[in-house]
Amino acid sequence: MADRFFPNDMPSFVEETETTVSESSLHRLLSLPFPKTAERLLRAAVDLSETVVKETWVGHRSRVKDPTLYTGALGTAFLLFRKFLLTNNRSDLDLCRDVVKACDSASQGLRRQVTFICGRAGVCALGAVVAKQSADEKLLDYYLRSFEEIKLPAGVPNELLYGRAGYLWACLFLNKHIGEGTIPSTYTAAIVKEIIREGRRFSNKGSCPLMYEWHGKKYWGAAHGLAGIMHVLMDMKLEPEELEDVKGTLRYMIENRFPNGNYPSSEDSKTNRLVHWCHGAPGVALTLVKAAEVFPDEQFLGAAVDAAEVVWSRGLLKRVGICHGVSGNAYVFLSLYRFTGKAEYLYRAKAFSCFLLDRAQPLITAGQMHGGDHPFSLFEGMGGMAHLFLDMINPAGSRFPAYEF
Numbered sequence: 001m002a003d004r005f006f007p008n009d010m011p012s013f014v015e016e017t018e019t020t021v022s023e024s025s026l027h028r029l030l031s032l033p034f035p036k037t038a039e040r041l042l043r044a045a046v047d048l049s050e051t052v053v054k055e056t057w058v059g060h061r062s063r064v065k066d067p068t069l070y071t072g073a074l075g076t077a078f079l080l081f082r083k084f085l086l087t088n089n090r091s092d093l094d095l096c097r098d099v100v101k102a103c104d105s106a107s108q109g110l111r112r113q114v115t116f117i118c119g120r121a122g123v124c125a126l127g128a129v130v131a132k133q134s135a136d137e138k139l140l141d142y143y144l145r146s147f148e149e150i151k152l153p154a155g156v157p158n159e160l161l162y163g164r165a166g167y168l169w170a171c172l173f174l175n176k177h178i179g180e181g182t183i184p185s186t187y188t189a190a191i192v193k194e195i196i197r198e199g200r201r202f203s204n205k206g207s208c209p210l211m212y213e214w215h216g217k218k219y220w221g222a223a224h225g226l227a228g229i230m231h232v233l234m235d236m237k238l239e240p241e242e243l244e245d246v247k248g249t250l251r252y253m254i255e256n257r258f259p260n261g262n263y264p265s266s267e268d269s270k271t272n273r274l275v276h277w278c279h280g281a282p283g284v285a286l287t288l289v290k291a292a293e294v295f296p297d298e299q300f301l302g303a304a305v306d307a308a309e310v311v312w313s314r315g316l317l318k319r320v321g322i323c324h325g326v327s328g329n330a331y332v333f334l335s336l337y338r339f340t341g342k343a344e345y346l347y348r349a350k351a352f353s354c355f356l357l358d359r360a361q362p363l364i365t366a367g368q369m370h371g372g373d374h375p376f377s378l379f380e381g382m383g384g385m386a387h388l389f390l391d392m393i394n395p396a397g398s399r400f401p402a403y404e405f
């Protein structure tokens, strides 16, 4: 596995037709009419979800060691909840509820508590939303009280996976699914101010208005850096000058990206290598599409389109997951499709999905693709692939899990 990605030999666009004759099963899939592709993806998503449940829940005799969304059982619960929203199958909701309950016990002792993706906040937030869907007021109250008990410790970082931005995302998730004001804006506003204050302090009046450090590095990507923090800030209520700083930060990133449209993983990095959601163009692209929605400035959409070109040519990674794999990269095209309505982006999302559908398993078996360090997890493994396939059934309702609203 010398290269990080497979060369993309898929046509940049294929008209849908019933009569394409091609040697390649992948190329035949690409030309299928969308409803037929969706049918296949749904079947695969159901099979994959069953495997994920078997491997992460049933096979562990319903005991949870890792309660996080990223690599652990909460990812399975999140996938089941996504499946329930699509199929309205009550057994998915009930199973989801059981998994979250086990995650609740297992997450009490988590060292890092505060974020949706890697902490107990995600357990309590998803637990509350599932309780609401199940019309269980007592359980809803329990999870909301548990969420309120999670406090941001002094010196907590600002990034998405372990920091303030990840905590705010959990608050947004509660407000979206349970009702505006579930977590009052007076409470979240103080956290937003802290993020802005720290960003201005680290920027030290440099050319980028906001800057942050995580483990001594000034990261740019979605997981630990600017893209993730700006993404969450754009969903919060900001003062005009705070909004200007967010805009200025994104402009700085665009002006200092690599000439091919990719983004360094951190300030001063000269390595144009990673094309992941966590580091590089894919995560930044999702933030830029969001910026295009928030700011009437064509620069953001243009840069998102450039980033998507990088993802198309270098994004067929030799991994399946959403954090640093093909599934996550497909969401760039879904996001651009939702914003622009252009068929070429839906085609490209379909192409990445069909690549996975047709080739992931044989490539993993042949040792040419990595199944993930946690092969059934939402962020690194098959769970993410199943989530993508479910999202492909209704692209207008697709959302990168625990990132896009």
Ligand SMILES: [Zn+2]
Binding pocket: 276, 277, 278, 279, 323, 324
């Ligand atoms: Zn990653």
